[in-house]
Amino acid sequence: MEIVILGAGQAAASMAAKLRASGHDGPITIVGEETAPPYQRPPLSKAYLLGDMALDRLTLRGSDWWDEQRITLRLGEKARAIDPARKIVTTSKGEIAYDMLALTLGATPRRLPADIGGELQGTFTIRNLADVDHLVDELTPGRKLVVIGGGYIGLEAAAVARKIGLEVTLVEAAPRILGRVAAEETASMIRDLHHAHGVTVIEGTGLARITGTGRATGVELVDGRVIPADLVICGIGVTPDSQLAADAGLSIDNGIATNAFGQTSDPAIWAAGDCASFPLEGDRLRLESVGNAIDMAENVAVNMLGATQAYQPKPWFWSDQFEAKLQIAGLNSGYDRTILRQGETAHSGSVWYYRGAQLLAVDALNDARAYMVGKRLVDAGRSPAPEAVASATDLKALLK
Incomplete structure (x- = not known):
C-alpha cells in the first residue's frame, strides 16, 4: 500500500x-x-x-x-x-x-491587507524557517519594533526582541492580551512580566495602518496615535x-x-x-x-492500517517568554470560574479553570509543580473542589 x-x-x-x-x-x-x-x-x-x-x-x-x-x-x-x-x-x-x-x-499566518501597509518592506510574520531567517538580520539593538497581536506568537516575539535590545511596543486590539485563550489572571501575570522587561503594551486599541512608502516607518492606531517603527511583526493568528x-x-x-x-x-x-x-x-x-x-x-x-481508535486528545501547551515558562494543561473552553494561586517567586503562579465542579485546565507560570499536578488531574478526569485547590498547602495532596 x-x-x-x-x-x-x-x-x-x-x-x-x-x-x-x-x-x-x-x-x-x-x-x-x-x-x-x-x-x-x-x-x-x-x-x-x-x-x-x-x-x-x-x-x-x-x-x-x-x-x-x-x-x-x-x-x-x-x-x-x-x-x-x-x-x-x-x-x-x-x-x-x-x-x-x-x-x-x-x-x-493571517496577514494584514496591502491597503493598510501589510506588504510594506519591514513587515514580518513568524511561521516557518524562511520567515525567521528573513527577520533575524533586522533584529539589532536599539531599533524600534512594533508587534501587532497579543497572542502567544506576538508575545514570544516581543520577548525575544526585547532580550536582544530593541525598543518594543506590542499592540492588541482586543480589551486585553490573550483574550481568546486565557483568563484575565494569566494575562495579568504575562502583562506584568513584559512591563518588568521594558515592553510597552497597548491594549484595546486597533491598528489603522502601517505607515511608510516602500518600507514601514511606523504604526498608526485607530485613536490617531503614531508609533515609530523600524520593523513590524504581525502575530494576528x-x-x-x-x-x-x-x-x-x-x-x-x-x-x-x-x-x-x-x-x-x-x-x-x-x-x-x-x-x-x-x-x-x-x-x-x-x-x-x-x-x-x-x-x-x-x-x-x-x-x-486498520485500527478503529477514536482520537481522545490530552491537550498541553507551553510558551517561553523572557526567563519565564508558561505551561498549560487541558482546554479552558466554557469555564465559569477560576482559582488563582500565587507562586513562590516573582512572575509565578497558577490559574485553575472550572466549569461548575469540573476542572477543565490549568495555566502555570514558572510553577512546574502546579502544572504537573494539574495535568495529572485533568488527564485523569479528576476534579478537586475549587476550595481545596485554593487552600492547599501541598498541591500533591490533591492527587491522593
Missing part, C-alpha cells in the same frame, strides 16, 4: 514514524513545500530567533534515519491538486499516485491550510473535517494536525499545538 503524506512538519514526521513502527512495510512519501526536512516550529519564535539553537538542532530526524526507514522526502515541492477519483496528487514537479493520502498541511482539500471536494468545517478516527469525507484521505478538525463531546475542535500534531498523527497512522 502506497501512503503519501502532504505537508512535511511535526505531524508528518510523527505519522511516518508511527506507520513504520506499526508494521507498514510499503512505500511512504512525504511531500513538503519547504526545502528543509521536517523540523520543530515552536523554537522558531524563541531559541532559534535568539540564536540559541542552530538549524541542525531544529530538525526532527537526521538524514540517515529517513533512509533507514525507507521514507522518501520530496522537499521543495508544492502540492497543487488532489484527484480523489484517480488517487493522484499533482505537484509542482509532476504526479504522485497513492492508495492512502494523509493531509498534514498545517496553518497559514493563523488559518488552517484547507484550500487543497476544499478544491478536491472534501468537507471543510473549521479546517479539514475528519471523523473520530481522522478520516475525511473521502475514505482514502486522512488529516491530522493544525489543518484538521475532529469531533469531541458533541462539538468540533481544531487544536494548534505540537502535542496535538504528534498525538493525532500517531492516532491516524494506526487507523490507516
